[in-house]
Amino acid sequence: MQEKGIKNKTYHLRSSMAFNVIGAIVLLMILFGLISCLIGAVSFTNSLKKEYSTTTYHMADTAALLVNGDHLDDYLAGKENAEYEITKGRLDVFCETIHVSLVYVIQVDQSDYGRFVSIFNSVDNTVDDSSYTPWELGHKRDTTNDEYRRKYKELYEQKAEYETVYRIKTTDGQHPHITTMVPVKNSAGDVVAILCMQRPIRELRNARKPYMIVIAVSTVLLAVIGSLLAGAFLRKQFVNPVQRISNEATRFSQENTKGEELGNLSRIKEISNLAKSIDTMENDMTSYVENLTSVTAEKERIGTELGLARSIQENSLQSVFPAFPDRTDFDIYALMDPAREVGGDFYHFRLIDDDHLALIIGDVSGKGIPAALVMMVTNILTSDRMRMGKTPAETLTFVNKDICERNRASMFVTEWVGVLELSTGKLIASNAGHEYPVLQRADGTFELIKDKHGLVIGGLEDTVYTEYELQMTPGTKLFVYTDGVPEATDAEDKMFGTDRMLDALNAHPEASPEQVLKNMQQAVNDFVKDAEQFDDLTMLCVEYKGK
Amino acid sequence: MTINKELDGTTLTVAVAGRLDTNTAPELEEELMNSLSDVKVLVLDFEGLEYISSAGLRILLSAHKIMSKQDGMKVRNVNQAIQDILDITGFTDILTIE
Numbered sequence: 001m002q003e004k005g006i007k008n009k010t011y012h013l014r015s016s017m018a019f020n021v022i023g024a025i026v027l028l029m030i031l032f033g034l035i036s037c038l039i040g041a042v043s044f045t046n047s048l049k050k051e052y053s054t055t056t057y058h059m060a061d062t063a064a065l066l067v068n069g070d071h072l073d074d075y076l077a078g079k080e081n082a083e084y085e086i087t088k089g090r091l092d093v094f095c096e097t098i099h100v101s102l103v104y105v106i107q108v109d110q111s112d113y114g115r116f117v118s119i120f121n122s123v124d125n126t127v128d129d130s131s132y133t134p135w136e137l138g139h140k141r142d143t144t145n146d147e148y149r150r151k152y153k154e155l156y157e158q159k160a161e162y163e164t165v166y167r168i169k170t171t172d173g174q175h176p177h178i179t180t181m182v183p184v185k186n187s188a189g190d191v192v193a194i195l196c197m198q199r200p201i202r203e204l205r206n207a208r209k210p211y212m213i214v215i216a217v218s219t220v221l222l223a224v225i226g227s228l229l230a231g232a233f234l235r236k237q238f239v240n241p242v243q244r245i246s247n248e249a250t251r252f253s254q255e256n257t258k259g260e261e262l263g264n265l266s267r268i269k270e271i272s273n274l275a276k277s278i279d280t281m282e283n284d285m286t287s288y289v290e291n292l293t294s295v296t297a298e299k300e301r302i303g304t305e306l307g308l309a310r311s312i313q314e315n316s317l318q319s320v321f322p323a324f325p326d327r328t329d330f331d332i333y334a335l336m337d338p339a340r341e342v343g344g345d346f347y348h349f350r351l352i353d354d355d356h357l358a359l360i361i362g363d364v365s366g367k368g369i370p371a372a373l374v375m376m377v378t379n380i381l382t383s384d385r386m387r388m389g390k391t392p393a394e395t396l397t398f399v400n401k402d403i404c405e406r407n408r409a410s411m412f413v414t415e416w417v418g419v420l421e422l423s424t425g426k427l428i429a430s431n432a433g434h435e436y437p438v439l440q441r442a443d444g445t446f447e448l449i450k451d452k453h454g455l456v457i458g459g460l461e462d463t464v465y466t467e468y469e470l471q472m473t474p475g476t477k478l479f480v481y482t483d484g485v486p487e488a489t490d491a492e493d494k495m496f497g498t499d500r501m502l503d504a505l506n507a508h509p510e511a512s513p514e515q516v517l518k519n520m521q522q523a524v525n526d527f528v529k530d531a532e533q534f535d536d537l538t539m540l541c542v543e544y545k546g547k
Numbered sequence: 548m549t550i551n552k553e554l555d556g557t558t559l560t561v562a563v564a565g566r567l568d569t570n571t572a573p574e575l576e577e578e579l580m581n582s583l584s585d586v587k588v589l590v591l592d593f594e595g596l597e598y599i600s601s602a603g604l605r606i607l608l609s610a611h612k613i614m615s616k617q618d619g620m621k622v623r624n625v626n627q628a629i630q631d632i633l634d635i636t637g638f639t640d641i642l643t644i645e
Contacts, residue, residue, distance in 0.1 A: 365601030366569075410608070412601050414636065433636035455637035456601075459608050463641075 021238075022231045026223050033219025040215050044208060045168075049178070052201060053164040056180040059098050060162065060197040066090045067105055069186035072119055072193055076107070076138055084137070088120055095122035101130050101177065102198035105184060110156055113149045115142055119193060128175050128200035155183045156191045168201065176201045241266040245275055252278075258286045306341040306369075313342050313372055316379065318349065321514065329422050329547060330357060333513035334540040337484075337521070343536035344371025345482045346379040350387065355423050358386040361540050362415035362457075363434065363482040370411065378403060378413045378457065392417040392430035393467035396454065400432065404461035413457040416480055425472040425544050430465045432457045435483055436498070438505060440476040446505040448498055474546030477513060479505060481520075484537035488524045491531045496524055513541035549595070550578050557587035564595025567603035576606050583610070587618040594624035599632055611641060621645055 066087060074080040095103045105120040118135035125131055135141075143149045151163035165179045177200045184193040248259055259282065262275040317336055324332070334347045344364030352358050360382050364371040381402055385395040395417055403413065416437060418429035429437070433456030436448045454465040472478065481501075488496040504523035511519060517539045524537065548565035559582060563575060583589065589610060599607075607622075614620035623645045625633065633639045 365605075410605055412604065412636075431637075433638075435635060453635060453637040453640070455641055456604070459637075460612075460641065 021234055022227050025230045026227045029219065029223030029226055033216065033223065037212060037215045037219065041208065041212060044211055048207065049164075049166060049201075052199070053162075053178060053180055056100075056164070056178060056197055056199050057162040057182065059100070059199075060103075060180045060182040060195055063091065063094050063103055063197060064182050064184050064195045066094065067120065067184050067193070067195065069184050069192045072105075072107060072184070072186075075119055076117065088122070091120050092122045095124045099127050100124065100197050100199045101128045102132060102179075103195070104135065105193050105195045107193045108143070108152045108156065113143060113152045113156070115140060116152075128177065128202070130175070151181060152194060155181060155194055158183070158191060166201075168205075176205060237266065237268060238271065241268075241271045241275065245271070245278055248282075249278060252282055252285075256286070256289065258282050309369070309372065310338075310341045313338075313376070316376060317347060323349070324351070329545050330420070331513050331543045331545065332357075332541070333517050334361075335517055335521070335538070337533075337537040339484075339533045339536050340368050342369060342372035343367065343538075344375045345484065345536040345538035346375045347538055347540045348379055348383045348386075349540070349542070350383065352387060352389060352419065355421060357420045357422060357542070358383070359418045359420065359478075359480070359540065359542060360386065360415065361434070361480045361482065361538065362413055363484075363536070363538070365412040365414075365456075367536070374403075374411050374413060374458075377406070378415065382415065382417065386417070386419070391467060392419060392428055393465045396430050396432045396457065396465040397463070400455075400457045400459075400463050400465070401461055403458045411458055414483075415457055418478075418480075420472065420478075420542065420544065422544075423547070425474065425546060427470040427472055427478065428467055429470065430454070430467040432463075432465060433459075435481060435486065438479040438481075438502065439470060439472070440478070440505075440509065442473040442476060444476075444509040446477075446479065446502055446509070448502065472544040474544060477516065477541055477543045479516060479520075479539070479541045481540070482536060482538040484535040485520065485524060485539065487535060488528050488537070489531060489534055490528050496527050500527065513543050516541045548574065550575060552578065552582060554582075554586075557585065558590060559583070559586040559588070560590040560592060562592040562594065564597075566598045567596060567606075568598065568600040569602045572600070572602035572606055575603070576609070579606065579610055583613055586614075589614045589617075589620040591620065591622045592624050593622060593626070593629055596626070596629055599629055604632075604636060604638060607638065607642065619643060 068083065068087065071080050071083060075084045091103050091105075101124060103120070103122045104118060106116040106118050108116040118139040118141065119137060121135040121139075123132045123134045143152065147165060151160075151165065154160045155163055162180055162182045164181070167174065167178065168176045177198050179196050179198045181194050181196045183191040184195050186192045244265060245262060248262055251259060261279050263279070264272055265275050266272045314336075318334065321333055322331070324330070332349055334349065336343060336345050336347060338345070344367055346360070346362050346364075348358070348360040350358050360379070362375070362378055362382070364374045364378065378399060381399045382395055385398055386392075390398065396415060399415070412433070414434040415432045416429065416434040417432075418427050418437075420427050429451065431437075431451050432454045434453075436450055438446050439449050440446050449470065452466060452468055455463045486496055486498045486501055490496075500523070501520070504520055505516065508515065508519055520539055521537070548563065548567060548571035551562040551564075553560045553562075561579065565571070567575060579589075591607075591610070611620055621643045625644055630639075630644075633642065633644070
């Protein structure tokens with residue numbers, strides 16, 4: 001199907017381009033031929049007519065010499081009969097000798113040239129296969145038409161040496177002929193009559209026909225040869241190169257693979273440039289597609305790896321709740337919501353022994369993969385140290401030293417670490433540059449504990465952290481979080497802040513740890529609305545219930 | 548962010564204004580690192596500073612480490628917002644704030 005489609009299109013292109021141009025050339029040639037035919041015919045006719053009438057004029061002028069202009073009126077009056085007969089005989093002989101149809105002498109009425117009287121009239125019907133009857137002496141006639149009348153007048157007034165009337169396209173069945181008129185003068189030099197000589201002009205038509213045929217045939221031949229040459233030239237110079245370019249472009253659009261280079265396939269600059277552009281385009285497109293493919297593959301690979309990294313990170317944080325279903329003396333809930341696939345926030349909790357619950361929350365500066373790597377290391381270092389039974393301050397001091405030693409990229413980690421003694425509610429904690437913890441007082445009010453802060457982890461290697469003690473009464477909760485909560489920002493760049501955070505907590509003092517975190521998440525979302533989540537959001541809440 | 552440096556003998560005063568965050572921190576870092584070689588005392592004037600991120604804190608720490616080998620570093624004109632950040636991150640403990 002596809003193949004056929006290309007072929008059809010190709011054929012269409014070839015026929016239309018060549019056909020249009022060659023057709024135009026043929027039309028032009030024919031038009032040119034017609035015009036030259038016409039011009040040729042007209043000039044041929046004109047020169048022939050001129051030649052004809054000049055010759056006829058000389059013949060007529062010779063004939064006029066035979067007529068004695070002084071005795072015309074005498075002839076009409078019936079006098080000088082002998083001279084009339086001699087002259088008539090001479091004119092008859094003349095008419096026969098020089099092969100003209102008619103030679104006649106008429107006297108025209110000079111008042112309006114509308115009538116004339118015939119004096120001499122010689123006829124030779126053999127010349128042009130005609131059937132004229134000679135007019136008698138004194139035969140009166142009206143002038144044939146205005147053209148004759150005008151020309152008679154010209155001659156009588158001596159404004160012309162001779163006049164000619166052409167009858168080339170005759171309507172009355174006569175053959176084409178010319179009538180040349182010359183004046184007949186008396187001895188005083190006045191025009192007294194007109195001698196007319198009618199001569200067939202068959203030759204004009206006979207000569208013109210072959211001339212026209214030659215012109216027509218040569219025009220057609222020229223058109224055919226010209227079209228063939230133009231066609232061949234066009235095909236070689238335009239159609240074939242354009243065809244190849246078109247085929248290559250079609251092939252490329254369907255296959256999208258680099259084909260044979262078109263190269264320098266035409267001497268015509270525009271076509272050559274087009275071919276080069278197609279070559280360049282193909283090269284660029286294929287390398288672009290290759291590039292895009294490899295970039296896309298790379299992106300997919302990174303995406304897959306990020307997905308894996310995300311699930312590894314999620315699995316490193318406890319996410320099964322309730323975490324301690326058989327414990328009634330406390331309840332705990334935590335969540336981490338990274339701004340990107342992976343985050344730099346972390347939390348951890350574990351029972352060191354039956355009576356001591358370790359709590360860890362931390363935040364690595366920056367976001368994404370670098371933060372996630374540091375987060376994993378710090379979380380593991382810290383939780384391992386806690387499991388070994390070290391105090392929060394000892395743990396942070398150790399972790400800081402360890403991180404500083406490996407921390408070439410000098411990333412910071414803020415970390416809050418606490419140990420809750422479940423039998424007494426005593427909380428020992430240490431803070432390395434982390435957000436203030438929130439503790440619920442016995443009356444149910446949540447308040448910010450402005451605890452003693454040590455420098456962030458990863459700052460100075462020999463920092464020694466100190467710890468402090470808080471007392472939790474049964475039924476109260478401890479809420480720790482990362483800066484994603486107070487620094488959550490809305491579309492107008494306003495921050496959520498610790499005041500709104502405390503308000504959200506105090507709105508539901510009786511809520512379970514899980515509910516506390518869900519409420520806080522909701523409050524932050526309501527505040528931020530459509531703005532993009534900028535930072536990881538991590539919270540941990542523990543409720544101390546006591547025995 | 549704008550940075551104004553003023554050298555008085557061996558005391559270099561650098562006034563930082565605007566937001567010192569991930570985007571602007573490299574500029575300050577370059578300015579400081581290029582001019583600390585002959586300086587004995589570095590004074591950071593935070594009068595116009597509106598915000599400082601962890602990237603900014605990292606520069607404070609680097610500068611602190613370098614200047615602790617000389618005659619030290621002072622931070623001056625710290626507003627409440629910046630003070631809160633320095634308090635929380637524990638930088639108040641190590642920096643000399645006037």
